[in-house]
Amino acid sequence: MSDAVAADELATKALEKLSEQGRSISCAESLTGGLLADAFVRIPGASQTFRGGVVTYSDAVKTAVLGVSPQLLQTNTAYDPQVAVQMSTAVREMFHSDYALATTGVAGPGPDEGVAPGTGYVCLATAQGTEVREVNQPGTRPEVRASFVRAALELLVSHLG
Template sequence: MTPPPACPLDPLVPGTRAVELVAALTSRGQTMATAESLTGGLLAATVAGVPGASVVLRGGLIVYATDLKATLAGVDPDLLAADGPVAGRTAAGLARGAQTRCGADWGVGLTGVAGPDEQDGHAVGTVYLGIAGPDGIGVIDLALPGDRWAVRAAAVDAAVSGLLARLDVGVPR
């Protein structure tokens, strides 16, 4: 098995936005937490790679299995039964769960299909990003190209950019 290429999300590589996210949250005195399915903790690891992240990163939940979305992140089991694990309302529930379970100002939830095969009728690259904050919860539907690694990396990039947008840090909405 070939290892993945160098992580394009390394916070210390020029062009990544994790450093900017940590700085923005730090300047506001705010915190974040994650509930991640398809990314398996990659978002939290990307943020944690930034020096000073301990001031803003409260924690993260890896909820790869559907039952853990309910038991760890607090997503309503009836919602999971109705919508499934790959859905916008599931991403919103993950975001709210990360926020409340970790006691953070912001919660980010990621769920989707990284591949190589479709899941429950959802194409590879289907990703739902939920962001819960002081101003409510928003969900972004994404269709990301590429192989498994590319989809996961792009989902993390979208999450960082999405949270920066919610913080109004020079990112188009």
């Protein structure tokens, strides 16, 4: 099954569960560049549960829009689990959503700051806390971006039960 087909199925399942529970979702994206938000809005009826998202591709925008620590970015780079935590927590608060997803990593084609393409993190923020998963999925730039969308959706669906 391709990542795009899997993303459609996972997004549909997530939106159905969120709707049943009367819950909402938002997202903060870096390397996925809007693909995660698109996975939700492609599904009819998404507006019932999807509140919105932000694409914070540069470190400066991560700091300005989401309040990600500039010291963390300087010391650990954007390819750090705590960056994903700060992104997801901030966007959850920004959109007043029950759940929020974040993606950060290296899309490629080459390494960035010594980090290999296909390496990074997805994070789910809830009122109870955060859960981060490392992603190591080498491939072409489009394949890497699609794999991070799938990983984020899998994390959400696994949490929703």
